Structure formats: structure tokens, C-alpha cells
Amino acid sequence: MTSAGPEGKIMNEVLLDAIRHNNWATKRLVEFCLDQNLSAEQLEVRGVGTFGGILSTLHHIIEADGSYVRRLAETELAWVDSDEHFDLQKLLIWASEAEQLWEELLAKPIDVERVVIVDNGTREVRGGIFVAQALNHANHHREQVCAVLTGLGIEPPDIQAWEYAWATGRIWDRR
Secondary structure, eight states: OOOBOTTSOBTTHHHHHHHHHHHHHHHHHHHHHHHTTOOHHHHHOOOTTOSSOHHHHHHHHHHHHHHHHHHHHTOOOTTTTOOOOOOHHHHHHHHHHHHHHHHHHHTSOOOTTOEEEETTTTEEEETHHHHHHHHHHHHHHHHHHHHHHHHTTOOOOOOSHHHHHHHHTSSOOOO
16 A cells, blocks of 8 residues: 655655656647648558557557556546547547546555456456556557657657656756
8 A cells, every 4th residue: 555755745656757757648649640630541550560540549548548547546437448439639638537537546545455356357456557557558559659650751759758857847957
């Protein structure tokens, strides 16, 4: 279980940069794709070894992230596992909703040893694995979207943690 530190702060703070970068990078990539005015055909182009096209991969990232965080938060996100129609604009909204739930979750203790039942009741997993999987999964598939964009002749945005640090003031030049 997460405990309070010396100043009474929740120890989840060590996860804030990682989770915030994860959310920022996904939203940044969706926003970038929106700004490119990609055609329906471009959104469906698949790269070798990728999950799918740009739109389906971004949906996969955001839906999975929502699934991970809702299980940890023990709440629901109506769009997770739904058949609701989506486009890039809708994905951006869903990513923001998942981001808000991550912030709420990290503001209080997380029992990383809590057992969560998954895979239609066939398996059990420790709650902390959802955090690790959320970060790994999103990074993996965001790189696939970037590879597809590159294949289309479009230079993808820099979404690595260093760029997040510059965008959020978490890194700076010395005087």
C-alpha cells in the first residue's frame, strides 16, 4: 500500500511525472494527427508489425489506458469496451477523461498489492501491474503510430519524456 512520506505527502508522487508524461504524450499525438488533417485513408494505413492504422491504434491506446485506470480507481468509464463511434476529436476527449481519473487516483493511496480479477475471471493480478502495463503499452503503440506517420512522409512530434519536461517546465537551462 502507498504510505505517507515525511511531509505527509502521498508516496504516489514518484509516479506523477511518468503518468503525466504518458497522458501528455498520447494527447499530444492525437492533437498532432488532428492538426495534420489526415484523410480517412491515411488514418487506416498500417505499418509493418503495427497494431493497426493510426486511428485504430490511438483508440486501442486510449481504451486500454482507460481500462487500466478504471480498474485501479474501482470506477467506470462509459466508453471503455463500448461500441461507441469515435474519431480523433472523441479520442482526445476520452484521453482527457482517463487523464483526470489518473490524477484523482494518484492523489490518494494506491494498494499496489490489491488483487484484481482480469480476463473474464480467469486470472488475478496485483494492482501495481496496471501502472507498469499502462506505461509500457502506451509507449509501445505510440511508437507504432509514429512509424506509420513517418511512412506517410510526416515527421511525428517529439513525445519523449525530455520534450514533456520542456513543455511543462520540469527541465530548464542553467543561468
